[in-house]
Amino acid sequence: MRSAVELRHAHRLLNHGPTVLVSTAHGGRQNVMAAAWVMPIDFEPPKFAAVIAADTLTRELLLASGECVLQAPTTLQVDATYAVGTHSGRDGDKFARFGLVAEAASLVQAPLVAGCACWLECRRLAEPNAEGAYDLFVLECIAAWADDTLFARGDWQFAANGPRTIHHGKGGGFFATGERVQAARG
Amino acid sequence: MRSAVELRHAHRLLNHGPTVLVSTAHGGRQNVMAAAWVMPIDFEPPKFAAVIAADTLTRELLLASGECVLQAPTTLQVDATYAVGTHSGRDGDKFARFGLVAEAASLVQAPLVAGCACWLECRRLAEPNAEGAYDLFVLECIAAWADDTLFARGDWQFAANGPRTIHHGKGGGFFATGERVQAARG
Numbered sequence: 001m002r003s004a005v006e007l008r009h010a011h012r013l014l015n016h017g018p019t020v021l022v023s024t025a026h027g028g029r030q031n032v033m034a035a036a037w038v039m040p041i042d043f044e045p046p047k048f049a050a051v052i053a054a055d056t057l058t059r060e061l062l063l064a065s066g067e068c069v070l071q072a073p074t075t076l077q078v079d080a081t082y083a084v085g086t087h088s089g090r091d092g093d094k095f096a097r098f099g100l101v102a103e104a105a106s107l108v109q110a111p112l113v114a115g116c117a118c119w120l121e122c123r124r125l126a127e128p129n130a131e132g133a134y135d136l137f138v139l140e141c142i143a144a145w146a147d148d149t150l151f152a153r154g155d156w157q158f159a160a161n162g163p164r165t166i167h168h169g170k171g172g173g174f175f176a177t178g179e180r181v182q183a184a185r186g
Numbered sequence: 187m188r189s190a191v192e193l194r195h196a197h198r199l200l201n202h203g204p205t206v207l208v209s210t211a212h213g214g215r216q217n218v219m220a221a222a223w224v225m226p227i228d229f230e231p232p233k234f235a236a237v238i239a240a241d242t243l244t245r246e247l248l249l250a251s252g253e254c255v256l257q258a259p260t261t262l263q264v265d266a267t268y269a270v271g272t273h274s275g276r277d278g279d280k281f282a283r284f285g286l287v288a289e290a291a292s293l294v295q296a297p298l299v300a301g302c303a304c305w306l307e308c309r310r311l312a313e314p315n316a317e318g319a320y321d322l323f324v325l326e327c328i329a330a331w332a333d334d335t336l337f338a339r340g341d342w343q344f345a346a347n348g349p350r351t352i353h354h355g356k357g358g359g360f361f362a363t364g365e366r367v368q369a370a371r372g
Contacts, residue, residue, distance in 0.1 A: 015222050016353035016361055017203015036201050039225045041237050041320050049235060049322065051227050075367055082369030130316055134227050134324065136235065156355055166367060167202035167353070169342055175202055178364025181261055181352060183268030 005118070005144040009154045010046035013118040013146060014039060016156070016177060018072040018165035019081060021116065022050065023102070024061035025109045030102060032094055032113060033058045034085030036168040038070055046141040048122065053135050057089040066124045067108040068139065071116040074150075074163035075176050082172040107143045117165050118146040191304070191330040195340045196232035199304040199332060200224060202342070202363060204258040204351035205267060207302065208236065209288070210247035211295045216288060218280055218299060219244045220271030222354040224256060232327040234308065239321050243275040252310045253294040254325065257302040260336075260349035261362050268358040293329045303351050304332040 005013065014020065020038040024031050037051035048070060052059045062068050073081045083098045095102050095111075102111035108121045122139035130136040150157060150164075158164045158177060166174040191199065200206065206224040210217050223237035234256060238245045248254050259267045269284045281288050281297075288297035294307045308325035316322040336343060336350075344350045344363055352360040 012356050016355055017205075017222070017225070019203075036203070037225050037227060039203070039223050039235075039237075041223060041322055047320070049225075049320075051225075078367050078369040082371075127316070127319075130313070130322075133313075134233070134235075136227055136316075138320065154356070155359070156361075158361075164364065167363065169202055169366075170198050170340070172369035172371070173341070174367045174369065175342075175344075176364035176367055177353065178350065178362035180355075181264050181360045181362055183264040183358035183360065185268075185358070 001148050002145045003148040005146050005151065007046055007141065007144060008044045010120060010141045010144040011040035011043055012154065013120060013144060013151065014048065014070070014072065017167060018177065019168045019174065020070045021073055021081065021084065021113050022052065022058050023069045023071065023110045023113055024058050024065060025111060026061045026065040029061065030095065030111055031057045031061055031089035032084050032100060034081050048120065048139045048141060050137050050139060051135050052137050062124060062137065065109055067110050068122050069105055069108060069110045069112055070120040070122060070139070071113050072118050072165045073116050075166055076163050077115060078166060078174050081166065117150045120144050187334050188331045189334040191332050191337065193232055193327065193330060194230045196306060196327045196330040197226035197229055198340065199306060199330060199337065200226055200234065200258065203353060204363065205354045205360065206256045207259055207267065207270065207299050208238065208244055209255045209257065209296045209299055210244050210251060211297060212247045212251040215247065216281065216297055217243045217247055217275035218270050218286060220267050234306065234325045234327060236323050236325060237321050238323050248310060248323065251295055253296050254308050255291055255294060255296045255298055256306040256308060257299050258304050258351045260301065260303050261352055262349050263301060264352060264360050267352065303336045306330050
């Protein structure tokens with residue numbers, strides 16, 4: 001079940017550095033790409049930074065609509081994640097081609113990718129300098145959701161034998177989010 | 187053993203989103219803090235973005251020296267990582283206090299923290315707007331190193347029963363980098 005996550009907890013959804021899918025929509029077109037280079041940059045309102053290369057359809061749709069969804073795919077979605085990271089939506093709709101299902105978001109036109117662990121509906125905060133120099137976009141999260149079997153009580157609840165978020169190494173080699181290690185109070 | 191990593195592979199050291207220690211030095215003072223919000227933003231020359239809050243000693247020393255080292259601690263260092271993320275160097279040297287050992291870097295004054303999985307010697311690319319608006323620093327990596335039992339042939343080689351990098355969830359709760367999941371060619 002997809003449940004709302006309080007915005008003050010939204011940074012925790014990506015705090016551990018998982019690979020993200022960025023979905024966008026504008027003018028009857030929609031797209032999804034994989035991005036390893038996405039991170040929180042502020043708590044409340046929650047903001048995120050994402051690198052989105054200059055020639056991508058995702059960037060075109062993000063600039064046109066001012067919106068996107070960031071979502072963390074799971075260990076059950078590594079093939080589709082790698083595929084949407086290595087093919088362009090300019091060559092045909094990637095949802096259909098790679099078996100991803102688009103569902104309606106609550107506040108943005110960009111779709112939610114079904115089966116992910118969490119979803120962050122975002123609007124672009126225009127930063128032309130950072131976008132131009134580094135392909136770096138600043139996004140404010142305006143609605144957040146998580147699969148409540150995976151994220152509950154403001155924290156991830158991964159089971160060793162269940163789906164977990166993933167972290168890209170190189171060339172389609174991912175690492176699952178591993179076991180919990182609790183630090184002592186310093 | 188610490189071995190050099192080719193700069194064109196430096197992004198792979200942090201591609202999977204681990205928690206990072208940021209070390210700095212200037213004018214006889216040194217410091218180290220934990221940062222979950224660090225990521226690659228470019229391949230070659232390798233560049234990274236890091237959020238470093240306005241009131242920190244790390245930021246003071248980074249601005250004064252123009253340099254820092256980013257390094258990924260391991261599952262053996264979770265207590266020290268959490269401790270240097272929750273205490274200020276203004277209250278006393280954190281290396282001594284939390285049992286961290288500083289070693290000389292090759293090109294920057296900032297020290298390498300012994301026992302980490304990788305080290306990226308960086309210089310600040312001044313971006314006053316992003317620094318002022320978002321505490322977001324752009325860093326160019328000019329030398330990279332890794333523990334060659336953990337990173338070899340351009341890729342991480344973690345063993346399930348050995349030290350691995352860590353990913354911060356919340357409140358000192360980390361996730362170890364988990365098992366490898368290879369995507370099929372899309």
